[in-house]
Amino acid sequence: MQLHQLHPKTKRTAAKRIGRGGKRGKTSGKGGKGQTARAGGRPRPEMRDIIKRIPKLRGHGKNRARTVNNERVLPTVVNLSSIEAAFEAGDNVSPQTLHGKGIIGLYKGKLPKVKVLGNGDLTKKLTFSGVTHSASTKEKVEKAGGTIIG
Numbered sequence: 001m002q003l004h005q006l007h008p009k010t011k012r013t014a015a016k017r018i019g020r021g022g023k024r025g026k027t028s029g030k031g032g033k034g035q036t037a038r039a040g041g042r043p044r045p046e047m048r049d050i051i052k053r054i055p056k057l058r059g060h061g062k063n064r065a066r067t068v069n070n071e072r073v074l075p076t077v078v079n080l081s082s083i084e085a086a087f088e089a090g091d092n093v094s095p096q097t098l099h100g101k102g103i104i105g106l107y108k109g110k111l112p113k114v115k116v117l118g119n120g121d122l123t124k125k126l127t128f129s130g131v132t133h134s135a136s137t138k139e140k141v142e143k144a145g146g147t148i149i150g
Contacts, residue, residue, distance in 0.1 A: 075113040075132060076104050080140060081120025089124040095131065122146070 018028035035041040043051070083093055086101045095111040098104045104114060116128065118136030125145040133141075133148060141148055 073107070073113065075115040076107070077115055077117055078103055078131075079117050079119040080122050080137060083116065083126070084120055084122055084124065087124065087126055089126070091124075091126055093126050093128045093131065 114131045129149040
């Protein structure tokens with residue numbers, strides 16, 4: 001075996017380059033050096049209060065609702081067209097049956113909340129339970145003779 005025949009087992013991983021612009025900018029969450037790195041060097045209390053009032057400087061960005069509430073679980077969206085194709089007349093549509101047909105997947109090992117949207121047409125009489133729905137969905141389901149429970 002020669003030196004030119006040797007190959008690494010793993011790919012090279014380059015270190016993450018910080019402070020090249022983008023969302024975090026400059027120090028990219030690594031803090032500063034100057035005054036904050038010196039013993040006893042802290043901003044004056046009145047400056048600290050001014051900074052607290054500015055959400056951008058507190059790291060929440062422009063739309064605080066999106067960054068603070070990003071743990072909330074949004075429902076999985078299912079269209080009427082995919083339900084029309086997968087279910088027979090008289091079937092029950094619930095998160096369990098949608099998962100069984102492979103239309104939705106699990107979220108963190110559990111069945112997610114499901115919202116049915118009115119994209120597509122419905123011609124079969126179906127019963128919907130355990131799902132939220134839009135106004136157009138309700139209209140199309142009742143027009144086809146189906147019902148929505150809960």
